Every structure is written in C-alpha cells, then in structure tokens.
Amino acid sequence: MESKLANAWRLTVNEKKFIETALLSELRIDGRGLYDYRKLTIKFGREYGSSEVQLGHTHVMGFVTAQLVQPYKDRPNDGALSVFTEFSPMADPSFEPGRPGEFAVELGRVIDRGLRESRAVDMESLCVLAGKLVWAIRIDLHILDNGGNLVDAANIAALAALLTFRRPECTLGGEDGQEVTVHPPEVREPIPLIIHHLPIAFTFGFFNNGNILVMDPTYNEEAVMCAKMTLIVNANGDICAIQKAGGEGILQSVIIHCLRLATARAAATTKMIKDAVEGYNREKALQKIRRHPTSLVSSESASSAAAKKNQGQSVDQEEDNEVSRKRVERLKLISEESRATQSNDSESGNSRESRSAKNFIGGPSSWDPYSKGVDTDFLKASLGSRGISNPSRIQKDLGSQEKHSESETQEMHEDVKPAPPVINEPQTGLHTNGGKTLKDAVKPKNKRKKRASSASGAS
Structure with a gap:
C-alpha cells in the first residue's frame, strides 16, 4: 500500500474532505459518475507483441517475448507464462528503482492469476518437444505514469500485447525426429498465440466505511478510499479471479453488485480491444503486400521502380499510388508528343520527297550551255x-x-x-x-x- 501512503502524504486535509463530501452527493472531482469509466486508448508498436494503453492519466506499456526452455516436471506438455512489472520513478516519486516493492508484486500476481487460473492462453500449444522444450511466454509491464487504477490499465496492456504477439515456427527433424529447427520470420510466417477469451480486470473503490462505491478510482481517490477490490471477468460473464487487499470488510450483496457492473462493462471493453487489434493486423497485412507496376507503365518505369525498390526506398501506400499515377500521366504525355513528332516528321519527309520528285525527273542532266x-x-x-x-x-x-x-x-x-x-x-x-x-x-x-x-x- 505504498502508493496509497504516498498519495495520502501529498493530499491536504481539506482536499480529502472535499473528495468525501462530493462523493456523498454522488459527484466526483473529474466530473464522472460513480460507475463511469475513464477514456481508454490502445496503441501498438512497430514490432509484434508491444502495446501502449492510456486510461485517463494512467499510462502503461506492455511487451511480450518468448524463448525455448525446459518444461516443469509436473507439466511436461505445458508452456510457461510469467508476468513482470517495472515501476519507474518517472511515473510516481514514491516508486524507487531496483527491487520491486509490495505494490509491484501484487500487481503482477493479480494479472498472472487472471490469465493462468482462467486458462485464457492455451498452454499446451506452446509445447515443442514433450518433456524437453516448450515456449516460455514473458510479459513485461512498464508503468510510465501513475494516474490511479494501475491494475486495470496493466491488464489491458498485457492482453493487447498477447493478442498481437507472434512466436517463431518450429519443426522437428533429424534421424530420430528430435532435432528442433526454429525458422526466422523471413523464412516462415510467425504463429500467433491461441487465446480462448479475454479476462478483463475492474477495480472498485469503497468510501465512508464501505457505503459508497466507485468504479475506476483516480490517483487522488485512492488516497481517500478505505478499501478496494479487483474483479476479473470475461465477456461471457465468467468470473476469472477476485482480489481484495485489506481494508474494510465488504458485504456479499456489494460483491454481487460489483460483479454485475463488471460483467456489463466487460463486453464493451473486449470489443474495444479486439477492434484495435484487428486494425493493427490489417495495417501489418497491407505492409506485406508487394505492389507491382500497372500495365500502363512502360518497361523503363518498371525498371526504375525495381531499382528504387532494391535500394530500400520505402513509401506508404498512398504515396506509392500518387507517384504511380503521376508517372502514368507523364508517360502518356511523352508518348503523345513522340507520336505527334513522328507524324510531323513523316509528313515533312513526304513533302520533301514529293518536292524532290517534282523537281527531279530522269537521270543526271547533260545540258551544255555552250552547245545550245x-x-x-x-x-x-x-x-x-x-x-x-x-x-x-x-x-x-x-x-x-x-x-x-x-x-x-x-x-x-x-x-x-x-x-x-x-x-x-x-x-x-x-x-x-x-x-x-x-x-x-x-x-x-x-x-x-x-x-x-x-x-x-x-x-
């Protein structure tokens, strides 16, 4: 609870009383309702398995990597999944570099429990050679700005990174069929992970001895609340995990009410994540398309385009279309001019030949002026x-x-x-x-x- 202590140290007594008084009137300092969520923005990096999530003023980045390791003895056919968090002092002055604190460990455990216990990721598909080699998936979460509710933002960043991650393809060969060959992305297309569903985390804050309930607490609200609870559910309404860390006790009816709110919100959040991932995959697919010159472009333009392509000049799709359109128009103008000049030359040549034919008749002249x-x-x-x-x-x-x-x-x-x-x-x-x-x-x-x-x- 080190972040809560840091937030409480920064707030004055008047600010705390103002927040509590506003919540009694069902008002929040940022203008939201008690159950309203902040604006969610999802972005992706250039490489597979990287995401950037911004929930209000909370900013989190997620990276997913994989490597071949030996499986656990009790699970020889299952891969491994681990979550690591990094709290930077840039995000919050209370975060210290080096060894992760209590809150950092708690954050990693909550996200890992939601993915592992719900079996969201197919771990058996990560097995390469039973009992010898499996893929170990590592999720690194970097907190860039602490604006409150780090669990929800980090959970969405982890899910978005997992959906866009691609692992290399492996084949078995050799005399005994035990030789593993890892193919680079240039040789074979990487394989995405098999994810059955998306467990979404929702955090609730309790005020006034548990009588007031808010959804998605902010940085200042976390300093005033008496308890918080995190529920992880999917779009189907299945409960994946529940995390209650100390503080005041919560009634069963309040927990059921929170589950209903989280289930209603999970479908919208899941749709938002999938739409963002589909847009990213569409952009990646368009970048892989190799464009060929149109039929109107001559061989000279095709050779120049091939030379530019070999030199590594990369442009996006709209610029390529604009350049090709201008090139086609220029070639049309050049062809029309060449045809016009050829027709003029032929007409002038024909006229000169006709004149010479009219002026010259027969062989060379033998006329002698002195013998006239x-x-x-x-x-x-x-x-x-x-x-x-x-x-x-x-x-x-x-x-x-x-x-x-x-x-x-x-x-x-x-x-x-x-x-x-x-x-x-x-x-x-x-x-x-x-x-x-x-x-x-x-x-x-x-x-x-x-x-x-x-x-x-x-x-």
Whole structure:
C-alpha cells in the first residue's frame, strides 16, 4: 500500500474532505459518475507483441517475448507464462528503482492469476518437444505514469500485447525426429498465440466505511478510499479471479453488485480491444503486400521502380499510388508528343520527297550551255560528208566553243560516232533555215594572215 501512503502524504486535509463530501452527493472531482469509466486508448508498436494503453492519466506499456526452455516436471506438455512489472520513478516519486516493492508484486500476481487460473492462453500449444522444450511466454509491464487504477490499465496492456504477439515456427527433424529447427520470420510466417477469451480486470473503490462505491478510482481517490477490490471477468460473464487487499470488510450483496457492473462493462471493453487489434493486423497485412507496376507503365518505369525498390526506398501506400499515377500521366504525355513528332516528321519527309520528285525527273542532266545552238543531227551529217571519223579531231575543231564545258558533255561527244558518208552531198555543206555550217563559222588561218598583211600595207 505504498502508493496509497504516498498519495495520502501529498493530499491536504481539506482536499480529502472535499473528495468525501462530493462523493456523498454522488459527484466526483473529474466530473464522472460513480460507475463511469475513464477514456481508454490502445496503441501498438512497430514490432509484434508491444502495446501502449492510456486510461485517463494512467499510462502503461506492455511487451511480450518468448524463448525455448525446459518444461516443469509436473507439466511436461505445458508452456510457461510469467508476468513482470517495472515501476519507474518517472511515473510516481514514491516508486524507487531496483527491487520491486509490495505494490509491484501484487500487481503482477493479480494479472498472472487472471490469465493462468482462467486458462485464457492455451498452454499446451506452446509445447515443442514433450518433456524437453516448450515456449516460455514473458510479459513485461512498464508503468510510465501513475494516474490511479494501475491494475486495470496493466491488464489491458498485457492482453493487447498477447493478442498481437507472434512466436517463431518450429519443426522437428533429424534421424530420430528430435532435432528442433526454429525458422526466422523471413523464412516462415510467425504463429500467433491461441487465446480462448479475454479476462478483463475492474477495480472498485469503497468510501465512508464501505457505503459508497466507485468504479475506476483516480490517483487522488485512492488516497481517500478505505478499501478496494479487483474483479476479473470475461465477456461471457465468467468470473476469472477476485482480489481484495485489506481494508474494510465488504458485504456479499456489494460483491454481487460489483460483479454485475463488471460483467456489463466487460463486453464493451473486449470489443474495444479486439477492434484495435484487428486494425493493427490489417495495417501489418497491407505492409506485406508487394505492389507491382500497372500495365500502363512502360518497361523503363518498371525498371526504375525495381531499382528504387532494391535500394530500400520505402513509401506508404498512398504515396506509392500518387507517384504511380503521376508517372502514368507523364508517360502518356511523352508518348503523345513522340507520336505527334513522328507524324510531323513523316509528313515533312513526304513533302520533301514529293518536292524532290517534282523537281527531279530522269537521270543526271547533260545540258551544255555552250552547245545550245548546235544541232546534233546536222553535226553528224556534216562530219559524215567530210569523212572525219576521229573524235579527237572533232574536239580540236570545237575547242574554242568547249573550253568551259563539263565532263559529262565531253563524254557525250566522245561517244558520238560519224554517220556513213553521203556521196551526192556538195562540199559546201547543208543549210538549214539559212544557217551557216561549221566550216563557214571557223575562218581559215591564211585569210587571217592576208587580212593582217593588207592592213599593215595600207598603213
């Protein structure tokens, strides 16, 4: 009762009288009714088997662990269950570190009795090898803040931690079948504990020589009450355990009345615990789902997503959906732009090809600007009449006119063959439409000399 003594030392006489006077009028200092419960909040940690319960200003954390040990000789097929409590000076100045006090031992025993005597946990399912190896379940309860009624808050924390705990799976092997193999969580999924029902603890405080009864006493009310009693029941109305620690005596009718109140409240508390555990298991299941890229994402986006996943970048479900949606939209825009550019390039290529097809007809051009006025048929006829068959002679005669002609024109003239000679053709050449022959166009050298000499004589 060290906590009660600490609370009494902190309260003044006036505060105690105020609390007692208010209870006589069926009023409580926090505004609740005599049988009202404080607000209950249940949270869970990242790992299996961890819970955090807040009942009003009372704050308790629970952790569940397991290890393989040898069973008791009188129970070779049953596992082991133990409860340990830790009272931190941070929760209450009256708590001292080190060896647990009387109240800490009492708290652990009450919770252990409610779980063990009611057989809430299936102990036979914890047996691995009969008479040699069983699982020993350990429940550690840490008191973070003492706001009154530590038993109820610690009991709920222990139940929530047990419901979320997962033990490793074991298999037997070897030649004789006695070799135990413990599989890690990465290889095989851990196994939850088999819990038949939830024994819920409810604490009642008595005032004014047992004439006034309240449910879920607070820190200050515990300093004033004359006695307290803890009842552990389940949702079916079964009585799991009763704890009455000293103080004033309680009538049988009062105990029955307390049992009715606890049974009515047990169903609501059990539902609240199960709902919180289901929400936690749902979140854990969603975290295990491996998401694959959608069909709209290209191979490049899939490879980048796989690379990011290999690098250990973890994001939650909503962020992944948002990123994938943005990526799909971006890929759609890129594909549309690429299609538009390809269509524009094809149209421009087709237009260029059509223009080039219109501008270019046939093979390479053989047009010679210097031979524009020369008739090819007439030239063949005239050369044939003279009996000239050497192409080099033709090139010499036309040298003055073909100095700037291109190589293609020269190859054309080299390939020209003379026509057969015309016997009855006069040597003066043929005239077509009054034009001159090639002989008339080229002046002989002797005439040029005579003109030059006559010009010099005249001078």
